Amino acid sequence: MSASELFDRIANEIYQQGFCVIRNALPEALGVALASEVRSLPEENFSRAGIGRQADHQNIETIRRDEICWIDNTTAAGQAWLLWADGLQQALNRRLFLGLFSFESHYAHYHPGDFYKVHLDAFRGQQNRVLTVVTYLNPDWTDADGGELLIYPEKSNQPLLTVKPEFGTLVVFLSEEFPHEVLPTLTDRYSIAGWYRINTSDSNRVDPAF
Numbered sequence: 242m243s244a245s246e247l248f249d250r251i252a253n254e255i256y257q258q259g260f261c262v263i264r265n266a267l268p269e270a271l272g273v274a275l276a277s278e279v280r281s282l283p284e285e286n287f288s289r290a291g292i293g294r295q296a297d298h299q300n301i302e303t304i305r306r307d308e309i310c311w312i313d314n315t316t317a318a319g320q321a322w323l324l325w326a327d328g329l330q331q332a333l334n335r336r337l338f339l340g341l342f343s344f345e346s347h348y349a350h351y352h353p354g355d356f357y358k359v360h361l362d363a364f365r366g367q368q369n370r371v372l373t374v375v376t377y378l379n380p381d382w383t384d385a386d387g388g389e390l391l392i393y394p395e396k397s398n399q400p401l402l403t404v405k406p407e408f409g410t411l412v413v414f415l416s417e418e419f420p421h422e423v424l425p426t427l428t429d430r431y432s433i434a435g436w437y438r439i440n441t442s443d444s445n446r447v448d449p450a451f
């Protein structure tokens with residue numbers, strides 16, 4: 242699938258249903274570079290992620306346990322990823338007039354036993370995170386490894402989708418509309434989670450939602 246075919250497919254599915262899951266979507270060489278980088282970063286580059294300004298440390302650990310490292314363009318892999326994400330941003334803006342303005346993303350490492358309970362990536366009305374993008378960097382993932390992403394409809398606890406965190410799978414969804422969770426993983430689980438924002442007057446506030 243060419244980049245433009247892939248971006249067309251994402252745009253169509255976002256337009257029609259608000260989410261899409263595509264296997265083997267990430268360009269192979271990019272996935273390989275990212276999978277290798279995330280495993281070679283020093284442990285101290287990763288830190289426990291937060292969930293909200295009020296939550297204390299203990300609370301956070303009952304909700305999410307992953308460790309994250311924000312991606313910038315100081316490495317070749319980071320640069321290639323941000324370029325790819327920019328291509329997707331431009332394609333979605335051209336096709337859907339979404340007005341996506343900026344992109345932020347981090348590597349996430351879930352150690353065995355780690356999870357992320359049901360949550361939304363953005364709060365309605367705050368117009369901060371508009372679109373979530375997740376991709377997985379785990380070659381040889383098996384069903385026994387757990388760690389699935391479950392995506393729920395807005396008002397139901399029956400999952401719409403179960404996604405295995407397999408290398409190259411790409412998940413895109415409207416951040417305000419789909420509660421989702423990561424089931425406990427049994428082995429090390431590596432991914433990237435990213436968000437496109439639109440340009441609001443408060444977009445320069447530090448971490449408005451999270």
Ligand SMILES: O=C(O)CCC(=O)C(=O)O
Nearest residue numbers: 362375390421423432434
């Ligand atoms: O890794 C995943 O499957 C989803 C991660 C997620 O929901 C998040 O980081 O907000």
Ligand SMILES: [Fe+2]
Nearest residue numbers: 360361362421
């Ligand atoms: Fe999320």
